[in-house]
Amino acid sequence: MESKRQRKFAGVLQEELAAIFQREGAVYLPNTLVTITKVRVSSDLGVAKVYLSFLSTNNTALSIAEVNSHAGEIRYKLGARIRHQARIVPTLTFFLDDTNTYVAEMDKIFDKxxxxxxxTNPEEEERG
Structure with missing residues (x-):
């Protein structure tokens, strides 16, 4: 169960990381739109799991690996942005948020x- 403090700090991280990716995301992933969908923070606020969603990319696994390879640089930039709001800058680990893919698959199943x-029941459509 996340505390109010964890949720508030996660919100700050999500907002600041979104600004970083909006301004400098092309450096890490050219021609790809990155969305921070969720941030989960440990109870000591020392570790943050950041869930990302990508648009305009063919290989999401490669995109996540690329972002994770720049995690130290992103953490440094984050630290510069939140230095007056937090005592420590959490270690960042990036994960793929595949909710959109899951929803698309479920839609296909329901359509089928x-x-x-x-x-099998064409008369139901006429009544409904």
Whole structure:
């Protein structure tokens, strides 16, 4: 269970990391839009798990690896931005947020189920 302090700090990190990726994201991933979807912070605020979503990329695993290879540099830039708000800058680990992919797959499954249902029961569509 996250404390109010953890949620508040995670919100600050998410906002500042979003600004960093918006301004300097092209350095790490050219022609790719990066969205910070969620930040989870440990109870001691020393470790942050950052969940990212990508647009305009073919290989998300490669994109995550590239961002993780620059984690120290991103942490340094984050530290410069939050130095007056936090005593320590957490260690950053980036993960892929595949919620959008999951939702798209579920939509396909539901569409398939609906089309199969309409094929087997065409009179239901007329009544409904």
């Amino acid at each position: 189920i609906n089309s199969e249902r309409k094929e």
